[in-house]
Amino acid sequence: MRYSLLPILLSLLACQPSDRSASQLPFRPHILWISCEDITPMLGAYDFPGAVTPNLDALAAQGVRYDRAFAPAPVCAPARSTLITGVHANSLGSMHLRSEVRLPAEIKGFPHYMRAAGYYCTNWGKEDYNFLDTTMWSLNVDPGHGPQKPETETPWRGRPAGTPFFSVINLGITHQSQIFGDDESFAQRISAYLSPEERHRPEEVVLPPYHPDIPEVRALWARYYDNVTAMDKQVGQILANLEADGLIDSTLIFFFADHGTGMPRAKRAAYDSGLRVPLLIKAPAALQAALGLTPGTTDGQLVSFVDFAPTLLKLAGAYIPDYMQGRPFLGSDLPPEAEYVFGSADRVDEGFELTRTVRNQDFRYTRNFLPQLPLIQPNFYSDQSEINQVLNRTRAERQLSPAQAALWATPRPIEELYDLRSDPDEIHNLAGDPAHAEVLATHRAALRAHLLEYRDSGFLPEAYMHQLAGEGSVYAALRDSGAFPLQTILKVIDIAHLGEMDALAPYLTHAHPLVRYWATEASLARGEEARVLQPGFLSLLDDPEPVVQLAAVDALLALGTDAPALPVLRDLMQNPDRILVLQACRTFELAGPKADPIRAEAQTIMDRLCGLAEGRWYGYALYSCWSLRQAFK
Numbered sequence: 023m024r025y026s027l028l029p030i031l032l033s034l035l036a037c038q039p040s041d042r043s044a045s046q047l048p049f050r051p052h053i054l055w056i057s058c059e060d061i062t063p064m065l066g067a068y069d070f071p072g073a074v075t076p077n078l079d080a081l082a083a084q085g086v087r088y089d090r091a092f093a094p095a096p097v098c099a100p101a102r103s104t105l106i107t108g109v110h111a112n113s114l115g116s117m118h119l120r121s122e123v124r125l126p127a128e129i130k131g132f133p134h135y136m137r138a139a140g141y142y143c144t145n146w147g148k149e150d151y152n153f154l155d156t157t158m159w160s161l162n163v164d165p166g167h168g169p170q171k172p173e174t175e176t177p178w179r180g181r182p183a184g185t186p187f188f189s190v191i192n193l194g195i196t197h198q199s200q201i202f203g204d205d206e207s208f209a210q211r212i213s214a215y216l217s218p219e220e221r222h223r224p225e226e227v228v229l230p231p232y233h234p235d236i237p238e239v240r241a242l243w244a245r246y247y248d249n250v251t252a253m254d255k256q257v258g259q260i261l262a263n264l265e266a267d268g269l270i271d272s273t274l275i276f277f278f279a280d281h282g283t284g285m286p287r288a289k290r291a292a293y294d295s296g297l298r299v300p301l302l303i304k305a306p307a308a309l310q311a312a313l314g315l316t317p318g319t320t321d322g323q324l325v326s327f328v329d330f331a332p333t334l335l336k337l338a339g340a341y342i343p344d345y346m347q348g349r350p351f352l353g354s355d356l357p358p359e360a361e362y363v364f365g366s367a368d369r370v371d372e373g374f375e376l377t378r379t380v381r382n383q384d385f386r387y388t389r390n391f392l393p394q395l396p397l398i399q400p401n402f403y404s405d406q407s408e409i410n411q412v413l414n415r416t417r418a419e420r421q422l423s424p425a426q427a428a429l430w431a432t433p434r435p436i437e438e439l440y441d442l443r444s445d446p447d448e449i450h451n452l453a454g455d456p457a458h459a460e461v462l463a464t465h466r467a468a469l470r471a472h473l474l475e476y477r478d479s480g481f482l483p484e485a486y487m488h489q490l491a492g493e494g495s496v497y498a499a500l501r502d503s504g505a506f507p508l509q510t511i512l513k514v515i516d517i518a519h520l521g522e523m524d525a526l527a528p529y530l531t532h533a534h535p536l537v538r539y540w541a542t543e544a545s546l547a548r549g550e551e552a553r554v555l556q557p558g559f560l561s562l563l564d565d566p567e568p569v570v571q572l573a574a575v576d577a578l579l580a581l582g583t584d585a586p587a588l589p590v591l592r593d594l595m596q597n598p599d600r601i602l603v604l605q606a607c608r609t610f611e612l613a614g615p616k617a618d619p620i621r622a623e624a625q626t627i628m629d630r631l632c633g634l635a636e637g638r639w640y641g642y643a644l645y646s647c648w649s650l651r652q653a654f655k
Contacts, residue, residue: 060284077258085304096296108331108346115496116152139340142181147192173259198284215252387465402648518544530558535567
């Protein structure tokens with residue numbers, strides 16, 4: 023018989039003395055996390071116009087409202103990966119939606135350490151961490167994709183007598199998909215929670231300036247408000263269940279969202295609209311002083327999901343591993359408050375992206391590393407939604423304001439800087455304003471230092487990243503600066519985006535394939551200026567590294583040099599590497615009529631990929647299928 027040493031080792035670790043682990047609380051509380059999907063602070067407690075959220079408003083009045091809490095990514099999987107590990111997703115390679123990575127042996131979901139410290143740990147609903155761990159929870163309930171009533175769940179009741187619990191309940195009613203469908207189907211769904219009189223009136227909705235003020239958009243935002251009110255009722259019932267079990271006075275309650283609003287220019291976008299989340303924390307009366315949580319107050323410190331794991335482990339008196347990249351923000355003997363929080367946007371389904379952002383109390387700086395791509399890209403899943411269809415139709419039929427047109431503009435600004443005190447919607451880019459040059463330089467330096475310190479894996483083409491990791495973890499592979507010369511990569515991107523194009527030429531023949539890749543890919547931001555490098559791009563069609571070949575195809579198609587590039591693209595669309603195939607299919611889709619000479623062969627490739635994806639709801643074959651279907655639509 024084989025025995026696992028993991029529980030023994032974790033128990034020993036939980037007993038190790040550490041200034042990152044000692045709890046100084048009078049007792050170990052039960053801990054309840056209630057998370058919902060896809061909302062910014064759309065609550066009455068945050069003075070959000072039109073919000074009807076009495077249960078969460080009451081929770082805020084009994085606890086503390088955090089005004090600057092942030093997800094690290096504007097989509098669920100990378101945000102949740104960071105949340106459960108205390109490690110930035112782009113350190114782990116888990117930043118794409120959706121992908122599958124291996125964790126190194128030394129990194130675990132923090133519930134492992136909670137369990138070793140004696141907690142009964144449960145999860146109800148969505149995990150979506152971009153990695154699989156079947157041993158993290160004492161109890162894990164996946165309700166599937168059918169009707170869900172999370173407000174009826176009481177997972178803490180299954181714990182052994184006298185055992186503290188840590189329970190997570192995930193509420194999906196505010197997910198972007200829950201406003202999909204016609205008026206009749208939505209009315210039927212929402213009637214389970216709201217009467218017709220409780221529904222929000224579209225004319226009373228306050229629209230963000232980047233959405234056109236037309237009846238269809240107002241109606242869809244009103245649906246979103248309705249879902250938030252329904253979610254509030256679910257929270258009220260969960261708290262009533264806790265009180266009925268006599269646990270309300272011994273439970274530390276967190277409420278938060280997994281990222282910002284599930285609307286265009288919010289979800290998938292690295293702005294406050296996509297990253298800022300509500301965070302309410304209510305402590306038992308006996309712990310309020312020790313935790314510094316005074317009921318009815320607000321806290322303005324910068325808090326990120328990377329801070330949640332070390333915070334809970336500190337509260338539980340559990341071991342806090344040194345690999346965790348966040349800081350505890352509750353309790354005594356805390357480290358200094360964070361000066362910055364960081365965010366990232368990467369591939370979602372078939373849409374590739376690479377944006378990094380840093381925010382302090384007053385400013386947000388954003389660097390778009392693929393500025394040749396618009397903020398809103400074609401996406402098979404989202405383009406089925408009414409909001410995307412309405413926005414696309416409005417874009418075609420009427421004049422948009424600059425803030426609205428910017429959603430589809432190319433190229434995007436390479437750098438963005440916003441003063442959030444006067445411009446909370448992040449509309450007026452100050453990156454080119456000499457009066458803000460010092461702020462720009464400070465934030466630019468902070469972001470660069472963060473990328474280098476945490477070895478941001480987003481600068482590896484996804485196929486190459488998995489090839490580099492092999493049977494190991496991306497995290498471990500990134501530690502080798504020879505295999506991942508990030509400093510040189512960032513230098514090359516800066517030359518391509520901000521310098522003289524002639525200076526890029528030597529990097530097209532650099533010994534490292536990642537440098538050749540970025541010297542080519544980053545040149546796309548400069549449009550016709552990159553033509554001086556065309557001979558180098560042509561030579562890279564024969565590069566030994568397929569991702570470099572694909573970058574050369576992208577560059578040549580952008581310059582209108584289609585004939586030599588298309589046969590290479592056709593072959594890459596049939597490569598054995600399923601991730602490379604996805605990237606190649608996306609190139610075919612975005613090439614439009616330029617790719618017509620290989621259209622018949624692409625049709626055959628699409629039929630095969632869509633056959634492989636039959637019955638799947640995620641995966642590289644499915645995203646490749648989606649991309650090609652969009653191309654043939």
